[in-house]
Amino acid sequence: MLTLKLITEETERVVAGLEKKHFEGAREAVERAIALDKMRRETQTRLDATLAESKKYAAQIGQLMKQGQREEAEKAKAEVSQLKELSNELQAKMKETEDELNRHLCTIPNIPYDNVPEGRHAEDNRVVKSNLKECTDTDTVGNWDANPVVESARLPHWELAKKYNLIDFDLGVKISGAGFPVYVGKGARLQRALINFFLDEARKSGYTEIMPPTVVNADSGYGTGQLPDKEGQMYHCEVDDLYLIPTAEVPVTNIYRDVILDEKDLPIKNCAYTQCFRREAGSYGKDVRGLNRLHEFSKIEIVRIDTPEHSQESHKEMLQHVEGLLKKLELPYRILLLCGGDQSFTSAICYDFEVYSEAQKRWLEVSSVSNFDTYQANRLKCRYRNAETKKTQLCHTLNGSALALPRIVAALLENNQTPEGIRIPKALQPYTGFEMID
RNA sequence: GGAGAGAUGGCAGAGUGGUCGAUUGCAUCGGUCUUGAAAACCGACGUACUGAGAGGUACCGGGGGUUCGAAUCCCUCUCUCUCCGCCA
Numbered sequence: 222m223l224t225l226k227l228i229t230e231e232t233e234r235v236v237a238g239l240e241k242k243h244f245e246g247a248r249e250a251v252e253r254a255i256a257l258d259k260m261r262r263e264t265q266t267r268l269d270a271t272l273a274e275s276k277k278y279a280a281q282i283g284q285l286m287k288q289g290q291r292e293e294a295e296k297a298k299a300e301v302s303q304l305k306e307l308s309n310e311l312q313a314k315m316k317e318t319e320d321e322l323n324r325h326l327c328t329i330p331n332i333p334y335d336n337v338p339e340g341r342h343a344e345d346n347r348v349v350k351s352n353l354k355e356c357t358d359t360d361t362v363g364n365w366d367a368n369p370v371v372e373s374a375r376l377p378h379w380e381l382a383k384k385y386n387l388i389d390f391d392l393g394v395k396i397s398g399a400g401f402p403v404y405v406g407k408g409a410r411l412q413r414a415l416i417n418f419f420l421d422e423a424r425k426s427g428y429t430e431i432m433p434p435t436v437v438n439a440d441s442g443y444g445t446g447q448l449p450d451k452e453g454q455m456y457h458c459e460v461d462d463l464y465l466i467p468t469a470e471v472p473v474t475n476i477y478r479d480v481i482l483d484e485k486d487l488p489i490k491n492c493a494y495t496q497c498f499r500r501e502a503g504s505y506g507k508d509v510r511g512l513n514r515l516h517e518f519s520k521i522e523i524v525r526i527d528t529p530e531h532s533q534e535s536h537k538e539m540l541q542h543v544e545g546l547l548k549k550l551e552l553p554y555r556i557l558l559l560c561g562g563d564q565s566f567t568s569a570i571c572y573d574f575e576v577y578s579e580a581q582k583r584w585l586e587v588s589s590v591s592n593f594d595t596y597q598a599n600r601l602k603c604r605y606r607n608a609e610t611k612k613t614q615l616c617h618t619l620n621g622s623a624l625a626l627p628r629i630v631a632a633l634l635e636n637n638q639t640p641e642g643i644r645i646p647k648a649l650q651p652y653t654g655f656e657m658i659d
Numbered sequence: 660g661g662a663g664a665g666a667u668g669g670c671a672g673a674g675u676g677g678u679c680g681a682u683u684g685c686a687u688c689g690g691u692c693u694u695g696a697a698a699a700c701c702g703a704c705g706u707a708c709u710g711a712g713a714g715g716u717a718c719c720g721g722g723g724g725u726u727c728g729a730a731u732c733c734c735u736c737u738c739u740c741u742c743c744g745c746c747a
Contacts, residue, residue: 265709269716276678276716279728283677286727298727305727481706613706 222326222600225258238332241561243341250329257322264318268311275304330566331596337570340560351555362557368577369553375580375638378631379511382408385643385658400516407658412519414652415626416494419521419546423623426542428492428523433472435495436463441475444601446567456498465498469522470620474601477526481613482605488527488535495520512627520625526603532617536592539621543574543588546624549648552632553577569594576628580635585628590621
């Protein structure tokens, strides 16, 4: 969530930012936060004064009792009872106001950085880079037509998966349900190859490999913002009140919940492979065909914790890392800078990577790389001690997929079809142990 | 699943109703000494809210209660550890 300091000290900037994100009722929300904060502050001042007085009395009574002046002590006791009533009242009000303020702050999204383009929809996203065509500053998805033309008719990946016996969707339905594919033979080996390839590449870029739990408690869900807003999107084990993670971001970022880091340890660079679980309630149609949208899938996530001064640089490095992966996999890709309206609730700036699928005639989102500024850290209470000032301040958190497997597999299968079979890119061959799927 | 023990500051570990936000040791930081380092000695050393500041307030796993006053007593929840059982 946004810090109160930011909301109160730079109110106009916050309102403008929220409007850029097309958040309804921006000004009202901000004003309400300020009003609640003011009330909380006033209540606390009164409460503190009342408690201070009670404490004085208590100390006095203690002294009197020690000296055996029982009567005097009884007198003081009588006086203090009124104070107690008042402080109970104030305490209740304080808690109420604080809870309300917190709930309210959770409903206000992060504000975008200045270089995030204006816009409401996905068509307004700016294409900033591609390995297919030079991009100009004004390219947006809406007018960008550089789709690669690939020879020969193309089968979509779900047909290829059947043809080469790589993925059995029906079997997945039998043992779990739709959205839980069963990978078979070279299909399964390709999964394992990609996981190892992505982890090795991350390590080469300086990330520490983490193998976290794939179920988390509610505190962790709150820490990274999946709760309370997106509760319905996570699988929940009710008996134990644990959640299946939708991304490794959740456990890996929560390592730093309630932690004060040393500036010299930043940036922290972690990566993790996990299975990811998403209920995807409400999805349907062509979006969910084949591997396009699954309930369970494999993903390698990169996570950084950094200082405000260096986080932009970190973000750039993460983008370079992900781009490097797509280059090595020889896939046609483009990089989008998301417009204000298309950004997620929590991000300050986000780049999407998309890979073109000739058979589906569309771009598939394979990675989002975001900087959350202090938004996530504020909720996590993830801070660091500034080496110069010795003061604690909020970190910046960043994360990105590097990469999620299903759509990469879809693109690899569809774009590498040959009459002889499906060609495996060179960089991946040491990992698969085969050059062709045939 | 059964039985028991426990949860205190970065770590270890005192503290069972009255200046306890908390003794002490280790670690860390600064200083003295030293050519340098070590050792020794001196000093500093939790977080947050609030206030211009002095200061005030809260926090000893979470929540609630008793009391003028609670780390300390009571209730409750959560978690951890040990033993037994089961088991990859």
